[in-house]
Amino acid sequence: MRTKEDILPDCPVAVTVSLIGSKWKLLIMRNLLGRPWRFNELQKSIEGISQKALTDALRSMEADGIVRRTAYPEVPPRVEYSLTELGESMRPIIKAMESWGNDFKAQAVREET
């Protein structure tokens, strides 16, 4: 029997990359770390993402247990995407990216003044 342990890469970085190693997943995660989002909101917020790419990324993240899809029985129906506890535990990764990006932008400003 193949267990979860068997199918995970040996390298811990590769494990993480297999779950969120794409531009779209990283940007979705950045948004969901703040609050739950609706599909259309996400699509408007993430520049250049197609409906298909967003659908694919969200389904993959849901299958991996990072993202939770909640449908509220309203009229019209409301669907929200939020992070699971597992997804939430990835916050330090996005924080490290945020910190690096801030330093890089500050450096770019200094170089031009």
Add this chain to the structure above:
Amino acid sequence: MRTKEDILPDCPVAVTVSLIGSKWKLLIMRNLLGRPWRFNELQKSIEGISQKALTDALRSMEADGIVRRTAYPEVPPRVEYSLTELGESMRPIIKAMESWGNDFKAQAVREET
């Protein structure tokens, strides 16, 4: 005149994602954080990467100033890829991914025993 500052995304996470937001770039960076690597070594080490995907990723990282390509005038010529200071400064991002991957693997083992 468009400056570097103008073309960077507002969001610092998006800045970082624009530089290393892909599966291959993240895995290349993981390798180069240890030592310089040759092209063929990298290709063997990163499971599933095609020659074209590796070439494209390395060129893009070189153009972004993250990776340095050094050709040694030997016979046969030797070419090595290493991180620049800018690339090296991304270490905390990969470390955060490594740490998360280790926790995830440990959890997977616990769930199966």
